[in-house]
Amino acid sequence: MLKIKSLRARVEDKQILKGLNLEVGAGEVHAIMGPNGSGKSTLASILAGREDFEVESGEVTYNGEDLLEMSPEDRARKGVFLAFQYPVEIPGVSNANFLKTAINEIRKARGESALDSKEFLQLMKEKMKLVEMDKTMTQRSVNEGFSGGEKKRNEVFQMAMLEPSLAIMDETDSGLDIDALRIVANGVNALRNENRSFVVITHYQRLLDYIVPDYVHVLYDGKIVKSGKKELAFELEQKGYDWIKEEISAVKA
Amino acid sequence: MNTTFQHNGTEVFVREFNKFKGAGNGTLTSMRKDAINRLSELGFPTTKHEEWKYTNISPILKGDFTLITDDQFFLTQEDIKPFLFAGKNSILLVFENGRFNEALSSIPENSEGIVLGNLSDHFTHPAVKSHLGKYAGYKDESFIALNTAFVNDGAFLYIPANGSCEQVVHILYLNDTRKHATVMYPRNLIVAEKNSSLKVLESYHTLGHINQSFSNSVTEILVEENAAVEMCKLQAENAIANHISHTEVNQTANSRFNISTITFGGNVVRNNLHIVLDGVQAEARLYGLYLIDGKELVDNHTLVDHASPNCYSNELYKGILDEHAQGVFNGKVLVRQDAQKTNAYQSNKNILMSDDAVMNTKPQLEIFADDVKCSHGATTGQLDEEALFYLRSRGIGEKDAKAFLNIAFAAEIIRNISSQYLQDRLMQLVEARLKKINSYE
Numbered sequence: 040m041l042k043i044k045s046l047r048a049r050v051e052d053k054q055i056l057k058g059l060n061l062e063v064g065a066g067e068v069h070a071i072m073g074p075n076g077s078g079k080s081t082l083a084s085i086l087a088g089r090e091d092f093e094v095e096s097g098e099v100t101y102n103g104e105d106l107l108e109m110s111p112e113d114r115a116r117k118g119v120f121l122a123f124q125y126p127v128e129i130p131g132v133s134n135a136n137f138l139k140t141a142i143n144e145i146r147k148a149r150g151e152s153a154l155d156s157k158e159f160l161q162l163m164k165e166k167m168k169l170v171e172m173d174k175t176m177t178q179r180s181v182n183e184g185f186s187g188g189e190k191k192r193n194e195v196f197q198m199a200m201l202e203p204s205l206a207i208m209d210e211t212d213s214g215l216d217i218d219a220l221r222i223v224a225n226g227v228n229a230l231r232n233e234n235r236s237f238v239v240i241t242h243y244q245r246l247l248d249y250i251v252p253d254y255v256h257v258l259y260d261g262k263i264v265k266s267g268k269k270e271l272a273f274e275l276e277q278k279g280y281d282w283i284k285e286e287i288s289a290v291k292a
Numbered sequence: 293m294n295t296t297f298q299h300n301g302t303e304v305f306v307r308e309f310n311k312f313k314g315a316g317n318g319t320l321t322s323m324r325k326d327a328i329n330r331l332s333e334l335g336f337p338t339t340k341h342e343e344w345k346y347t348n349i350s351p352i353l354k355g356d357f358t359l360i361t362d363d364q365f366f367l368t369q370e371d372i373k374p375f376l377f378a379g380k381n382s383i384l385l386v387f388e389n390g391r392f393n394e395a396l397s398s399i400p401e402n403s404e405g406i407v408l409g410n411l412s413d414h415f416t417h418p419a420v421k422s423h424l425g426k427y428a429g430y431k432d433e434s435f436i437a438l439n440t441a442f443v444n445d446g447a448f449l450y451i452p453a454n455g456s457c458e459q460v461v462h463i464l465y466l467n468d469t470r471k472h473a474t475v476m477y478p479r480n481l482i483v484a485e486k487n488s489s490l491k492v493l494e495s496y497h498t499l500g501h502i503n504q505s506f507s508n509s510v511t512e513i514l515v516e517e518n519a520a521v522e523m524c525k526l527q528a529e530n531a532i533a534n535h536i537s538h539t540e541v542n543q544t545a546n547s548r549f550n551i552s553t554i555t556f557g558g559n560v561v562r563n564n565l566h567i568v569l570d571g572v573q574a575e576a577r578l579y580g581l582y583l584i585d586g587k588e589l590v591d592n593h594t595l596v597d598h599a600s601p602n603c604y605s606n607e608l609y610k611g612i613l614d615e616h617a618q619g620v621f622n623g624k625v626l627v628r629q630d631a632q633k634t635n636a637y638q639s640n641k642n643i644l645m646s647d648d649a650v651m652n653t654k655p656q657l658e659i660f661a662d663d664v665k666c667s668h669g670a671t672t673g674q675l676d677e678e679a680l681f682y683l684r685s686r687g688i689g690e691k692d693a694k695a696f697l698n699i700a701f702a703a704e705i706i707r708n709i710s711s712q713y714l715q716d717r718l719m720q721l722v723e724a725r726l727k728k729i730n731s732y733e
């Protein structure tokens with residue numbers, strides 16, 4: 040589904056990704072952990088098509104197509120979804136209106152007919168239940184005045200609405216209270232199937248208790264430096280990142 | 293030599309004036325004469341004039357415009373249908389190339405002294421006699437002088453004390469340029485006496501797209517004690533239209549005036565809005581929206597004159613400028629020495645959609661009282677990149693995503709219009725304008 044080969048990327052003269060490799064198969068859940076500033080959000084942004092980053096070399100294919108060539112909207116239409124670490128507030132644009140446009144663009148790309156207002160409302164009701172979202176939130180402007188946790192929940196709600204085939208979740212668990220964490224995780228689990236893949240970026244093993252990953256990777260200094268099964272997350276939780284840093288410097292030396 | 297005014301340009305209008313025969317009595321005739329004399333003394337402002345620094349009006353003076361004064365009308369119901377924004381049953385005054393088209397208008401029977409009609413039929417009305425020309429001084433304003441010289445018709449709305457008109461009164465000005473380049477001099481007088489209320493939509497449109505046009509309007513508004521007037525001035529002429537308007541408002545104690553000035557652009561557009569808060573606790577709200585592209589020039593000049601204590605004014609103007617468009621916002625707030633406890637707020641926000649668009653903003657606060665609360669702020673920037681990326685990352689195309697954000701930006705102004713029907717129609721127009729759909733539904 041997703042293949043990233045020796046990806047190098049920078050912002051101005053700051054090198055952020057330094058030869059990153061990652062392969063995600065259909066239906067798999069990959070967790071990415073790593074210290075602050077290691078490049079996790081940069082990777083997520085590049086996959087979603089943000090233009091602030093300059094890709095210097097490497098390649099990214101998605102279902103065999105060159106992902107880096109596509110506009111952000113085309114990626115979304117082909118099933119890529121990014122749940123943002125910091126969802127932006129857009130005053131004056133209603134959540135419902137925005138989502139209806141988004142969903143119909145994506146349906147159009149899939150060759151499906153547009154949802155009319157009634158069908159859309161029906162779908163919204165259903166998915167709102169999934170993430171136990173309050174009705175009033177969809178009537179408000181996109182993320183405007185939402186609490187940190189509400190913003191994250193709204194990301195998952197949008198994901199449920201848009202039914203992507205590759206969902207990248209950037210710290211969707213940060214800022215969630217214990218109940219919200221469970222709700223969000225249940226929402227994600229309900230979406231898991233053999234065709235849908237997830238890249239879950241997180242700092243906490245706790246989330247992975249709910250969303251059990253197939254693989255866990257450590258992103259450090261712009262590269263995936265260690266990969267393993269879900270047990271790796273436990274090890275990181277207990278030991279932190281120092282032992283990995285030591286391993287790397289040992290290899291270098 | 294004084295270069296802030298130029299005299300070449302006035303002769304054409306003087307010549308036209310000598311042929312012109314307006315309606316009305318001797319007082320009017322002498323006012324017209326006085327005004328044309330003043331115009332030829334004064335000349336037209338050049339860009340050396342501080343208030344016209346960014347707005348070069350010489351393209352207007354080069355135009356060869358026809359003033360239509362006969363009583364032949366050509367417009368049909370079909371022609372005006374796209375412009376009926378205030379609802380099918382609204383009160384409607386139609387002006388075809390500046391002349392009142394009675395057949396297309398729909399005015400209720402005058403009741404309880406209320407007059408919703410055209411000015412030239414009411415020159416002898418006491419309110420016309422006492423107020424016409426009183427607020428729009430032409431001594432220093434060339435375009436008020438020009439308008440006054442050609443005063444002939446326009447709307448006269450009069451709500452006597454304690455009266456009210458619930459429906460929106462729509463004053464519809466159409467420049468039919470399909471045969472020639474046309475000029476019109478609309479002159480409106482709106483008088484809301486004590487405790488009365490009124491809602492008005494004043495809109496300007498063009499028919500045809502080859503010939504230029506020039507609308508030079510003056511609207512005088514008196515809002516008496518405890519009265520409330522809500523205005524929407526919509527300029528939706530074509531991209532080659534010229535438009536210079538003066539809206540002169542006088543408010544007395546406890547009155548409320550609310551105006552939304554919406555401008556869709558033109559060759560040269562200048563809106564002058566001048567509000568005098570001439571009684572305690574008067575409140576004025578000024579909203580403005582300009583959506584311009586191509587080589588359009590839109591200049592909004594506002595002056596809020598706090599002449600009494602305890603008054604409130606709040607001004608918010610927003611603009612979206614694309615391509616090579618040029619915008620000017622000049623907002624002056626004058627707080628006179630006696631106007632203690634004044635609250636005056638002003639804000640101007642602009643989005644530049646292209647590197648070639650230019651916005652010139654100049655707030656001017658002149659405060660002579662010491663116990664006041666005043667603030668002003670101005671921002672000009674690009675569309676929010678983060679928000680744009682967010683929308684696109686959900687599958688919304690770049691063009692639509694930009695439209696989403698721009699519509700939201702513009703909606704903050706349109707939302708202030710109290711008639712829901714009018715608000716919805718204006719929102720549709722704004723969307724069409726922003727998506728560059730060049731037509732009315």
Ligand SMILES: Nc1ncnc2c1ncn2[C@@H]1O[C@H](COP(=O)(O)OP(=O)(O)OP(=O)(O)O)[C@@H](O)[C@H]1O
Pocket residue numbers: 050053055073074075076077078079080081082091124
């Ligand atoms: N636009 C930018 N300009 C300059 N530096 C940037 C920019 N974006 C990211 N960086 C830098 O790149 C590095 C990686 O940032 P990134 O946001 O990808 O980290 P992260 O792994 O997501 O961290 P966290 O766990 O704190 O979210 C950081 O040092 C950051 O400061």
Ligand SMILES: [Mg+2]
Pocket residue numbers: 079080081124209210
């Ligand atoms: Mg991050």
